[in-house]
Amino acid sequence: MGIITRSSGGRKPSEIMRFFVTTFIGIVFGFFIGVSVPTLSITKLNLPSGLLPSIDLSYIEDRYTGRQAWSFVNNANKRSSSQVQALNDTSKIWVPSNPRGAERLPPGIVEAESDFYLRRLWGKPSEDLTSKPNYLVTFTVGYEQKNNIDAAVKKFSGNFTVLLFHYDGRTTEWDEFEWSKQAIHVSARKQTKWWYAKRFLHPDIVAPYDYIFIWDEDLGVEHFDAEEYLKLVRKHGLEISQPGLEPNKGLTWQMTKRRGDREVHKVTEEKPGWCSDPHLPPCAAFVEIMAPVFSRDAWRCVWHMIQNDLVHGWGLDFALRRCVEPAHEKIGVVDSQWIVHQGLPSLGNQGESQTGKAPWQGVRERCRKEWTMFQTRLANAEDAYYKSIGIDTSNSTVH
Numbered sequence: 001m002g003i004i005t006r007s008s009g010g011r012k013p014s015e016i017m018r019f020f021v022t023t024f025i026g027i028v029f030g031f032f033i034g035v036s037v038p039t040l041s042i043t044k045l046n047l048p049s050g051l052l053p054s055i056d057l058s059y060i061e062d063r064y065t066g067r068q069a070w071s072f073v074n075n076a077n078k079r080s081s082s083q084v085q086a087l088n089d090t091s092k093i094w095v096p097s098n099p100r101g102a103e104r105l106p107p108g109i110v111e112a113e114s115d116f117y118l119r120r121l122w123g124k125p126s127e128d129l130t131s132k133p134n135y136l137v138t139f140t141v142g143y144e145q146k147n148n149i150d151a152a153v154k155k156f157s158g159n160f161t162v163l164l165f166h167y168d169g170r171t172t173e174w175d176e177f178e179w180s181k182q183a184i185h186v187s188a189r190k191q192t193k194w195w196y197a198k199r200f201l202h203p204d205i206v207a208p209y210d211y212i213f214i215w216d217e218d219l220g221v222e223h224f225d226a227e228e229y230l231k232l233v234r235k236h237g238l239e240i241s242q243p244g245l246e247p248n249k250g251l252t253w254q255m256t257k258r259r260g261d262r263e264v265h266k267v268t269e270e271k272p273g274w275c276s277d278p279h280l281p282p283c284a285a286f287v288e289i290m291a292p293v294f295s296r297d298a299w300r301c302v303w304h305m306i307q308n309d310l311v312h313g314w315g316l317d318f319a320l321r322r323c324v325e326p327a328h329e330k331i332g333v334v335d336s337q338w339i340v341h342q343g344l345p346s347l348g349n350q351g352e353s354q355t356g357k358a359p360w361q362g363v364r365e366r367c368r369k370e371w372t373m374f375q376t377r378l379a380n381a382e383d384a385y386y387k388s389i390g391i392d393t394s395n396s397t398v399h
Contacts (some may be wrong), residue, residue, distance in 0.1 A: 117132060139217055142296075143173055198308055229243065244256065
């Protein structure tokens with residue numbers, strides 16, 4: 001009887017099927033392991049180098065982790081954007097106490113004030129300034145008065161910033177004086193010092209200075225020393241002041257006339273009928289506009305009172321008292337440091353001749369008109385204010 005044997009050819013199909021099933025299960029299992037286990041660094045595995053002789057492992061890792069890093073950053077940005085959006089919706093920056101226009105800025109970045117300190121173009125900003133002057137002196141000048149200004153500037157110490165306003169457009173010529181190279185020069189043709197002051201002496205710009213001198217160009221300073229002057233200003237509590245004027249040079253007001261028997265005076269006697277109240281101008285609380293000196297706080301008020309279109313400043317001297325209290329105590333004339341008003345019509349000659357009149361005559365007429373306009377504006381502003389709070393000033397002396 002013959003013996004039936006199973007040939008190897010009969011077993012082959014089932015073995016092949018088992019191989020494919022096993023392989024498929026292994027692939028699926030490996031896939032799930034791969035997505036669930038944290039990424040391992042191939043380069044940190046202790047594999048024999050001979051196993052992967054031709055593969056740059058670091059290149060593979062860099063490429064792989066680079067993609068993951070980009071994904072991470074992208075996701076972080078998405079999270080950050082959503083957080084910022086939520087923050088914008090609920091917590092936008094708005095600081096009402098910031099300067100006007102800067103309410104959207106965090107207070108720590110706001111620089112509300114500036115100065116006239118000159119800075120370098122190189123090095124550390126913190127090392128720019130070897131000194132910070134405490135005072136500011138300004139002159140409105142034409143080059144023809146250069147010698148007068150040179151003499152005046154030398155009466156002010158290195159503790160002063162010097163600022164020249166040039167009404168004749170000539171600036172570079174002033175560099176013949178060594179001090180001019182460190183001064184600030186601002187030029188606009190045929191403009192007055194009050195035009196300049198309104199535009200370039202904003203209180204936030206001159207905030208670092210304890211006192212601001214706003215002077216004409218035609219002042220004799222032989223008997224004046226700025227540091228000594230300020231000592232007396234502090235001693236007598238003056239917020240607005242001027243040096244006494246030489247009495248033999250055709251003065252208009254008794255208040256500004258120098259008295260030889262005292263350091264400072266704050267009141268005077270005028271012509272009959274000129275002073276309705278002994279504590280009001282021109283008998284007290286009064287200085288002229290040719291050589292005024294303001295404390296920082298007083299100037300902040302005065303600057304706001306200067307009218308943008310009234311460039312000569314006439315009438316301002318009678319209104320300065322509104323910026324300090326009590327005015328008859330804080331406005332005065334320093335007698336022991338005095339000056340001479342030379343009365344040079346240099347700026348007046350910058351006018352134009354009209355209807356046969358000399359240039360200076362047209363300028364003088366404009367000055368008088370501005371005085372009347374300023375008085376009218378101030379009176380109307382006061383009336384409007386008192387009316388807004390329910391006070392009738394028609395029969396009162398509230399002014």
